Amino acid sequence: MRWLVRRIHRKGKGQLSYEDDIHFGEQLTIGRAANQSLFLTDMRVALEHARVTALGNGQYRVESVIEAGIRVNGGIVHQINCGPGTQIEIGSHRIELIAAPEDYDAGVEISTIEKSEQEATAARKRLPTSLSETKLGKRMPAWILFVATLTLFLVLPLLSHYIAPLDAVLKSAPLPSRGAWEAGELASAHHFFGEDCQACHSEGFAWVKDKDCLTCHAQTPAHADPVAFNLPELGEARCAHCHRDHNGVAGLIRRDQSLCSDCHQGLQQSTAGKSQLADVSDFGSDHPPFQVSLPTWSKEGQLTMERVAMSPDLQEKSGIKFPHDIHLDAKGIASPAGDKVLVCASCHEPEPGGAAMKPVNFETMCQDCHKLSFDITEPEREVPHAKIDEIVYMLDEFYARRALEGEVTDQAAPESLRVRRRPGQSIEPQQRQLALAWARDKARSVGESLFTGRACTVCHSVSPGRQPGEWQVAPVRVAGVWFDKAHFTHRKHTTMECDSCHAAKESDSSRDLLIPDIANCRQCHAGEAGGHNMLESSCVSCHGYHESQHLLQVDL
CATH class of the missing domain: 1.10.287 (Helix Hairpins)
Known part of the structure; x- marks a missing residue:
């Protein structure tokens, strides 16, 4: 299809000049992009703004490519069928559809809207800007x-x-x-008495007093123990200095960084070096390395938690053998049911609420692969996990029953024990003693194999007990909470992959501390000021306010 594209240029003294061009195609595209059939230089024109299709018989279809639509004959439309004489206004340009000239199938004329016409149109649309234009006076x-x-x-x-x-x-x-007189919406905790203003404002036209807060919050732990924190900034602070209501349902607790950094950025100086905490003012730029709580055991067997600064050579002494890299092999690991591919979620399940992880459970997460069977004649029967006394009792009972009933298949056992007896058949005392002696020896032999051979020693350190047939398994010492001075929730990090923070796939020893350090967190989290593509994280994003363990607010 052959189009005539005629541009009309205005010169001085009202003279006009014409510039004709030819376009071939079904459609005439209009926009500011270089690939458009009708290229318009006005910055108000989109890269791809509109298109005109010749329908034949002098008819056209005008379509808007942008959601705002285009102005056709003074009205905004998105699509319209029209004929010659139709005017399209885009930016400072007017495009008029014309009847197809001779030797052409369609045609358009493009001209520039004069500034005087644009100003007149804007003036007609402009609302009155002065009171005198409304025919009204000022006083009334x-x-x-x-x-x-x-x-x-x-x-x-x-x-x-x-x-x-x-x-x-x-x-x-x-x-x-x-x-209408309220300063803003009440906090969610105060909504239930929101109609009773005097509950907090006991005095008119005055700030809320501390005694009004303590009417309800007398049992709240003291925020500033005068012995532990002998600082006037804490002891003399008003409740309303940090807790300001009428800031919305979640605005009662201050979350700005200055709440903490006002004191902690110069803590060593204000306490004359007596504080054990390092100065800190911003997570992104001024924060000490993380400290983790590692479990330690005294000689008396008492568990204590020791806070240790994280370092590349820091190791965890959990008392368990577990190579993560083998279990997370992409090819899978061999199991009784065939090769099984494990992922982090196979063993680590979030607890309700998603903050921490549930303890690893042997019966539901490990026993499918690590069977605790002890006799080939009954492969489905297994001893209980982590219950030494019950295991010893179970083995004694199992083999004693077999020996007394004559169900022994062990070729090394006495021949009299390998002959099955009828139910109720009596057994001579000498044979009974022989059966129980064999059962006791067999149970000790199987127990030795379980504890020191094919089962327990795969994951645990096992040592002999004080008496023959007794064993001691080293306790598992895994920290339940690594950062006891901060709070972290996995629920808010569900969009992350586990190996983004935990290098488990490269770990070949359970001694590796797979807890992310501060550098790992700073890949996403910056301080309160934030940064490009970074999360703004103030102090209270991870830390709670220090509270006394034995004082209440009314004790101060």
């Missing part, structure tokens, strides 16, 4: 506005404060009541 509207403001925002709220029925009527209508 000012008095009306004053009386309306006085009535709506002073008289009505004041009357509703003293007349309860009126307050109910105003709240059900779109009119201001005494709630």
